[in-house]
Each structure stands twice: as C-alpha cells, then as structure tokens.
Amino acid sequence: MLIDLAPAPARTRETRAIPYLVAAVAFAGYSAWSLQRLRTFDASGFDLGIFEQAVRSYAHGHWPVSDLLGPGAPTLGDHFHPILALLAPFYLLWPSPACLLVAQAFLFALSAVPVTRCASRVLGARRGVVVSAGYVLSWGLLSAVNFDFHEVCFAVPMVAFAAEHLLRERWRAAVWCALPLVLVKEDLPLTLAAVGVVLVFKGQRRLGWAVAGFGVATSVLLVTVVLPALNPAGAYAHSGGLNPFGGSIVKVSMLLALVVPTAFAALRSPVLLLAVPTLLWRLVSANDRYWGMGYHYSAVLMPIVFLAAADGVRRFDRQWLFPACALVAGLASLGLQVAHLTDGVWTPSQRAGIDTVLARIPDDATVMASNRLAPRLTSRCMVLFFDGASKERPEWVAVAKPEQSWPTTLATKGLALEELKSTGYLRVAETDSVVLLHRG
Structure with missing residues (x-):
C-alpha cells in the first residue's frame, strides 16, 4: 500500500505554502554556498569550467565542446547530456559560471517540494518540515553543492516528482x-x-514493462552506439573496468549512510527500487571515486530514499524516529561540509591580484589555465587545461601559485612552466598567487 495523499481537510493556505518556503530557503542557501566557492577560487575547471564551455557552445548555436577536455572535444562524446541546452537562454542573459551554479541550486531546491509534501501528509506539518530540513541538508545534496556543477542536478527534481506521483498512484x-x-x-x-519495475510491482504491468524495456534499451543504445560514435576515440569514455569486491568498507558505509537518516524506513517501500540502478553501476565499478560519499554521485539518491521513507514510515510504531534521524544526520552533514567552505587558498588581496592579472588577457583569446583559474576565464576565452603534460602552445598561459598536484605532479607542472619560459613565452605578470605568460 502506498501513501494516501488525498487532500486533508485541515490543510490551510499556509500549510500548502510550506513546501515552497522550504524550497526557497534551500535555494538561497545553496546559491550562497556555491557562489562563495566561486568567489574564493574553490570552484574548478574540472568540472564547472567544462560544463560552462558546453553551455556556452549551445548559447552561441554551436555543437557543445569543451576545450578543457581537449581542443574542440565534443562533450556529448564524454557523457550524454543534451538537456544542458535548456540553460543556453539563461546563459545568454548571464554569461558566467555563476549562472550554472544558481541553476543547479534552483533544481536541487525544487526537489524539496515533493519531499516536504509527502512527509507532511504522513507525519503532519511540523514533523514534515523537520524531515524536509534533513533532506535539504542531506549529505548527497550538500556534497554535490560543494563540488561545482553537474548535469545530474536536472535529474534530482525529475526523480523526486516521479517518486511522489508513484506514491499518489498517478502512474x-x-x-x-x-x-x-x-x-x-x-x-x-x-x-x-x-x-x-515499480509500476509492474504495483499491478501496472503493461505500462511498467513498456517503460522498463524502453529505459534499458535507451541506456544500452547510448553506451554502445551513440557515445562511441560521438567520441573521437570511438569508444565509451567511462567503461573503466569492474571491481565489485573492492572497497567493501567504503561501500557498506555509503549504503548505511543512505538509509540511517531515514531510520531504515526507506527499506520498507518499493520506491527504493529507483535507487538500485545508480547503486549497482557505482558499486561494481573499478573507479573508487564512485564508492563513497563524495562528489555529486549520490545527489540523485537523496529524493529516492527520503520519499521511500515517507512511504515506509507508515508501518512504524515510532514514527518520530524518521524526522529525528533525518535532522541529526542533516546537521552532521552540514557540519562536515562547512569544514570545506573556507576562504580558499588565497587571501582577499591575493584574489584581487589574481583577477587583476587575468584581466590582462583579452576577450576571445586562447589561454591555457590552471584548474582553479579556469572558471574565471571560460565565459570569455577559449580555455585549455594546464596539466603539465599538454603540448599545446596557446597565446596565453596562466598558472596558479601554489599549483595543484592533480592530475600530474607538482614537479611535472614546474618543469612544464620552465619549458614554456624557455621556448618563447614571456612573463607578462607574476604575483605570489599567479604567473601569466604570453607567447612572444
């Protein structure tokens, strides 16, 4: 049995407004958080700069490319995310990486509406708000907010509203x-x-099997045909191998972190099946970044587990455990993520100095830039990635000080910088935070 979401007689206009108020507060918080990271150079070329270059391409009527991935690299050959084109009109009005970050904040916050509605229907308005606070602060969402922009932000409200409709039997x-x-x-x-599959489970066999078959066929087609055809290497870029038995402790910890905030109530609902595909490909992958709680990989799971819990908690005798666990887990998540929301590597005066130096690069120039500098340039320049290994020789090179050791070593990047200086690049400007070279 799913949630009885028939309109409650006692609902008032104020009660109906609560989910939207929660979403508005979440939007403000997510936006402020993301823009603070951008202001302090904590945002990066990988991945904010990559996505901005793709959206910028769409905005100018071009095939989406990201030069940070490689000169003229088609982003649709890396991941299939044509939905990014929806951001193009907004980017034309606000050509800045901040546009993407605010859009992501809005989409994440929007997903709080169905979560708050369902929790309030089952637990009452007050406990529903507590659950929604736990959701807004959930580790999967905060981790994503704390790591640039990603296309998965579109999926979070889609999944949230789909799950709500499943609970209301609106197939x-x-x-x-x-x-x-x-x-x-x-x-x-x-x-x-x-x-x-959930539809089949609920007796909607014809519709359910059609949807399940279409979903599987589409994913197979994208991975085996479309993406290899669009990728210059002629292969899917993220196959990466399998390692289903590695990192067991990390994987189990991640799984527990999903259901503990719901007091395990999510395990009692068929809606939790929506999380299975994402969990499966992450847990069997050889890429250890997929196993844990970092980055953006768990954002799409958050509305699933919370809405599944809103269904499963009806079978609990102590329903107060769900809002209590959700709030405690959310506050713990906030505490952990706030530790990463710092003033960045550089002081305010150093940041101002970096912006002054980068302002010397003319618009539409080609520049090779460090990871943390790239988002300052992607809205107005063609930006390549300074990784210490590239043989590209653009007109400008901007290197951060201190440089990041990823994806090569500091020694490799240091040698690459000295090689540029010895092969015709002139030092135009240098501070204790950045060095700018121009090809002579």
Missing part, C-alpha cells in the same frame, strides 16, 4: 516526470526502467 504522471532522464546522462534511463 502516467510518474512516467512523464521520469522520461526526460534519458536526456540527462547515459545511465539514468536505467532509473526510468526502475520506475517501470
């Missing part, structure tokens, strides 16, 4: 909300397929 509405997942990323059609 076709759930499918329509989940259907655009095929335009977000190549693995997400499998989540659409999981919606079909």
Whole structure:
C-alpha cells in the first residue's frame, strides 16, 4: 500500500505554502554556498569550467565542446547530456559560471517540494518540515553543492516528482516526470526502467514493462552506439573496468549512510527500487571515486530514499524516529561540509591580484589555465587545461601559485612552466598567487 495523499481537510493556505518556503530557503542557501566557492577560487575547471564551455557552445548555436577536455572535444562524446541546452537562454542573459551554479541550486531546491509534501501528509506539518530540513541538508545534496556543477542536478527534481506521483498512484504522471532522464546522462534511463519495475510491482504491468524495456534499451543504445560514435576515440569514455569486491568498507558505509537518516524506513517501500540502478553501476565499478560519499554521485539518491521513507514510515510504531534521524544526520552533514567552505587558498588581496592579472588577457583569446583559474576565464576565452603534460602552445598561459598536484605532479607542472619560459613565452605578470605568460 502506498501513501494516501488525498487532500486533508485541515490543510490551510499556509500549510500548502510550506513546501515552497522550504524550497526557497534551500535555494538561497545553496546559491550562497556555491557562489562563495566561486568567489574564493574553490570552484574548478574540472568540472564547472567544462560544463560552462558546453553551455556556452549551445548559447552561441554551436555543437557543445569543451576545450578543457581537449581542443574542440565534443562533450556529448564524454557523457550524454543534451538537456544542458535548456540553460543556453539563461546563459545568454548571464554569461558566467555563476549562472550554472544558481541553476543547479534552483533544481536541487525544487526537489524539496515533493519531499516536504509527502512527509507532511504522513507525519503532519511540523514533523514534515523537520524531515524536509534533513533532506535539504542531506549529505548527497550538500556534497554535490560543494563540488561545482553537474548535469545530474536536472535529474534530482525529475526523480523526486516521479517518486511522489508513484506514491499518489498517478502512474502516467510518474512516467512523464521520469522520461526526460534519458536526456540527462547515459545511465539514468536505467532509473526510468526502475520506475517501470515499480509500476509492474504495483499491478501496472503493461505500462511498467513498456517503460522498463524502453529505459534499458535507451541506456544500452547510448553506451554502445551513440557515445562511441560521438567520441573521437570511438569508444565509451567511462567503461573503466569492474571491481565489485573492492572497497567493501567504503561501500557498506555509503549504503548505511543512505538509509540511517531515514531510520531504515526507506527499506520498507518499493520506491527504493529507483535507487538500485545508480547503486549497482557505482558499486561494481573499478573507479573508487564512485564508492563513497563524495562528489555529486549520490545527489540523485537523496529524493529516492527520503520519499521511500515517507512511504515506509507508515508501518512504524515510532514514527518520530524518521524526522529525528533525518535532522541529526542533516546537521552532521552540514557540519562536515562547512569544514570545506573556507576562504580558499588565497587571501582577499591575493584574489584581487589574481583577477587583476587575468584581466590582462583579452576577450576571445586562447589561454591555457590552471584548474582553479579556469572558471574565471571560460565565459570569455577559449580555455585549455594546464596539466603539465599538454603540448599545446596557446597565446596565453596562466598558472596558479601554489599549483595543484592533480592530475600530474607538482614537479611535472614546474618543469612544464620552465619549458614554456624557455621556448618563447614571456612573463607578462607574476604575483605570489599567479604567473601569466604570453607567447612572444
């Protein structure tokens, strides 16, 4: 049995406004957090700069490319995310990486509306707000906010509204909300397929099997045909191998972190099946970044587990455990993430000095830039990635001080910088935070 979400007689206009108030507060908080990271140079070329270059391409009517991935590299050959084109009109009005960050904050915050509505229907308005606070502060969302921009932000509200419709037994509405997942990323059609499985489980066999088959077929087609065709290497860029038995402690910890904030109530709902595809490809992958709680990989799981819990908690005798656990876990998540929200590597005067130096680069110039400097340039220049290994020789080179050791070593980057100086590049400006070279 799913949640009875028929309108409650006692609902008032103020009560109906609560989910939108929660979303508004979340939007303000997420936006401020993201813009602070951009202001202090904590945002990076990988991945904010990459996505800005793709959106900038769309905004100017071009095929989406990211020169940070490689000169003229097609982003649709890396991941399949044509939904980014929806940001192009907004980017034309506000050509800045901040546009992407604010859009992501809005989409994440929007997902709080169905979570708050469902929790309030089951637990009452006050406990529903507590649950929504735990959701807004959940580690999967905060970790994503704390790491640039990613296309998965579109999937979070899609999944949230689809799950809400499943709980209200609005089967076709759930499918329509989940259907655009095929335009977000190549693995997400499998989540659409999981919606079909839930429909089958609830007796909607014909619709369910059709949706499940379409989702699986679409994901297979994208990974085996479309992405290899669009990738210059002629292969899917993220196959990466399998390692299902590695990192067991990390994987178990991540799984526990998903269900503990719900007091394990999520385990009692079939809606949790929507999380299975994302968890499967992450847990069997050889890429250890997928196993844990970092980055943006768990953002799409948060609305699933919270809405599944809103369904499963009805079978609990002590329903107060869910809001209590959600709030405690959310506050713990906030505390951990705030530790990363610092004033950055450089002082305010150093940051001002960096902006002054970068302002010497003319618009539309080609520049090779360090990871932390790239987002300052991607809205007006063609930006390549300074990794210490590239043989590109653009007109300008901007290198941060101190440089990051990723993806090569500091020694490799130091040698590359000296080589540039010895092969015709002149030092135009240098501070204790940045060095700017120009090809002579």
